[in-house]
Amino acid sequence: MRTDLDFVSKNHYICKKRGMNFQEFRYVLGREKVFSTQDIAKEWSDFNFNNLINWQKKGYIQKIRNKWYTFPQNLKSEEDLFFLANRIHQPSYVSLHSALRYYNWIPESVFSITSVTTAKPKEWHTPVGTFSYRSIKPPLFFGYYPVEWQDAVFNIAEPEKLIIDLLYFFPQLQTQEDFEGWRLNRSAITEQLDLKKLNTYLAVADSNTLSQRASIFKSYLSND
8 A cells, every 4th residue: 555655755766767747746845835945955855946947937836035935826814924924034023014913903904024033124025925024133032922823833923022013113103193193903902912011021122212112102002
């Protein structure tokens, strides 16, 4: 009786003898939401990367950015894009506008995936969406958690860290009127935000400026 392992082993032998067949390629990587050239090389040491060009032309795969690809039918939701955002630029976690929408703190749709990273800031416009990364100091790279989504996991800012990220990256938020302009859902924020944890995170951040802005935000939040 043939097993999946037997089939994959046979594929490795076939690939060495006569080159890659797309059905064989998809059998091994077809469940991946995103894969890299490094992932391919781990499976097939002698893979002919010209195959990727041919398969793109046929619409079998999509190139996300340099060295990163996907099967078009595998990205179906915003959560899939969050997972993708984590993978193509590491380390990173979803935050800012994308996290605001995820928690239902703003009414508007978000047309790019926004993340925080300790690496260089980047922005990529890809066939599946725009991915924007803001750079933060390593001591402030904390306060995110993993979300399990189907057969994948992505990291997103905790509500309390989301507030700190907003205050950090948008220094123009200095008055209650500034926060009003964002049309934030105060009831949703109040339900989800742990003020004690926010204060703990502010202590870790150790910034008088952030603490002052946070005080203004708390006043705005309690002003119905």
